[in-house]
Amino acid sequence: MGFCLVNNVAVAARYAQIERGLGRIAVVDFDVHHGNGTEDIFRGDGSVLYVSLHQWPFYPGTGGPGTSDDSTLNLPLPAGSRDVEYLSAFRDAVEPAVAAFEPDLVLVSAGFDAHVEDPLALMEVTTEGFRELARRCASLGPRVAAVLEGGYNLDTLPDLVATALEGFSG
Ligand SMILES: [Zn+2]
Secondary structure, eight states, X not given: OOSOSSOHHXXXXXXXXXXXXXXXXXXXXXXXXXXHHHHHHHTTOTTEEEEEEEESXXXXXXXXXXXXXXXXXXXXXXXXXXXXXXXXXXXXXXXXXXXXXXXXXXEEEEOOTTBTTOSSOOOBBOHHHHHHHHHHHHTSSSSEEEEEOXXXXXXXXXXXXXXXXXXXXX
16 A cells, blocks of 8 residues: 555565465564555464554555455554553454464554654654553564554654664563
8 A cells, every 4th residue: 555565574474484484474563554465475374373453444454344364353443542441452352362362472453653653643652651561562472573563653752663672671
């Protein structure tokens, strides 16, 4: 759709499978936009579970209610969602789905455009909320790696990423 020329997390997933011999990969995407490219690449592929939390309705318009299947879990959240909504969705949907999938590797599409001060979207996740999201991602599988995705407030992004890295490392 124009934001990304190469789907880094999809390349990483295939690299892990082909070059490192890992079998099952879960991609957890908390970027505020639905990852329509990632969904497209892996839909119907039982070796990769794609989980996305995103603002909906919102650009790019995909990932709405009723669009999940065996390889995709779409969790559309309304504009104005805060830490409590994200962490509830994580507890009630993301954690059970990833645990049931039993991934060898979890890749996180770590976008920060759901932050309350991001200019593109209308979510209200705080910096501490991202720390907790990262902390929970780190316990989703035996190996976890994250790729930086969206985030459009260059004044807040450095602190957000640093805080999330603290969360990832426990
Ligand atoms: Zn985004």
